[in-house]
Amino acid sequence: MSGANRGNGRNGRSGHAAVVGGDEVPVGRVDALLAAVPARDRETRPEALARAERRRRRWATQVVVVDELARRACAERGLAPPPQVSPARVLGVSGTDVADLGSIVAVALAHSPAARALLSALEAERTVPERAVRDYYARNRDRFLTPDALRRGVDPYYVLQPSDVLPYDEVREGVVRELRRALARQAFFDWLDRARSCVEYAPGHEHPGDPGHPDHEHRH
Template identity: 75%
Template structure:
């Protein structure tokens, strides 16, 4: 995805990102460029990738294991899991993406820290606003 293009975000992405971040990414090429740069600079240690694989067997069950009704709570045989080498790059990519988003959220929080909204133009979900539960 080119950071210069306008994004259309899926509802699930808006839920994951929050509406303020989603709006920034949907309308700001600079925000998308920053997010892409932050994601690219993240380093995910091999131990973190292996740990994720070990803790999330439910995500790596083979289609055959799923058809047989295997669950990760009943004990999983090695043959019921997709091989680590097959899923390693995808896990690493997802962890890098999550770390990049976390870095972006931190940057955005710091950037917004000094912003004072004009009365009546506060974001309804902004917890710093005394009436943050109101709806427009």
């Protein structure tokens, strides 16, 4: 069943932050996430702090919307609904994930069991051609240097001896996992782009990069 609700929000606040497929997403879900994720802005001037908080609310709304969309996608796919984790226990987010995925998707995957379940399903569906695996191995020899080659400071961008590189059969499964993961992430982004078409945002909860706002910024 969808996690959206109609009517009053939680945590004592009323109203909705967004409408997803005709169902209202309560403001309380955004408030709960904001309480769980510390602000990264260090503004002290009142007007700057207010602007930063407006941006943060729109960013948090995006995270909650991804969770709501993922819950619906899991239901449509017949995936068992994952147990919802309290926003106060959002998983840690690495800087690498933020760089690779953007802060909205990285935090959504940490916050939302449904988003993680959907990503896992997409990954299980990906097939990596053998040619792509061999091509990756050939183009990224610097990632497959042997411990001895690393100790000797071998330059991976110069001429390498066969003994300087780990054998293909030894690293193949790891490359397949990495490429499948990359394909799954791209499929997740493609799904999200399509799924967002049914979302309408309440005033003050629009996308943080919406150019219709004078203080917009792009913080994916």
